[in-house]
Amino acid sequence: MLEAKLAKKNNPHHKTVVALTESVSCGGRELLVIGGPCSVESMEQMEETAAHLGAAPVQALRGGVFKPRTSPYAFQGLGVEGLEILSRISRRHKVPVVTEVMSPDQVAAVAGHADVLQVGSRNMQNFELLKAVGQQRKPVLLKRGLSATIEELLLAAEYILAQGNPNVILCERGIRSFDTFTRNVLDLGAVVVLKQLTHLPVIVDPSHAAGKRELVADLARAAIACGADGLMIECHPVPEQSVSDARQALSLPDMVELVHSLRPIAEAVGRKIAGERTKVQLSVVAPPADLAGQRALHGEAARRPPACGR
């Protein structure tokens, strides 16, 4: 920790607020909730997600286009085509977008389309990538490695800060342990420790920690209760059909309900969830004509009983 001189807190009140856009930030009183699918699959999928999540509201949308998959034969993401989908959705819905960057040579393209560059768990100690995202100014969402210590996470953040980019958000997303019932073990103790050690904002991704959609909402609420500055949660118009991480994806109505359930918890710990956007605003977001069929399909899925056994 001693060596993370830029990441560490100088005094108990020292905190950094990272601005994603002029109106969305992370680390202040208002919590940042990021929602969206594991992978960007199509314009229709992202349009449906953005239109629906405006009502939550979520403050940012996520969706991977360069996917770090365990198997080389699994879907690797839409690449540049996916980046273009994200930036169109971002402009159309006036919502910032977060997406993963996997190598230094992707940094310029991702920074040209996205508002936040995600460095995934598997790349937390890809030092050349850390230096590359440190050499540009867009915020970086740095996810804790699968078996990284808290100190290693802070030193990874230090690489980015040392290159001159002060806009770093840390993300606890579960670590490997012996029990395979959950995909990973959500280390909320690390959130409490990080909030004491560093001035950087810390958010929690309960989706990759749990690996099962029925566990996500309770873990999300616990994360806010223990002081996290926000959440990143995977959700999909038709969760069962998600091309990646289907088992952990929430439906869009369940995601909206989850965000609403955070409000009293946020208030209890002195935080705030952004105000609900009105239905009127949601309905003025007219879907492109080619979405009619897709919407009918998704509407049907939304009427199925919720996937979380509530």
Ligand code: PEP
């Ligand atoms: C993701 O956010 O889609 C992802 C791959 O997460 P992680 O790097 O935490 O596994």
Ligand code: MN
């Ligand atoms: Mn995922």
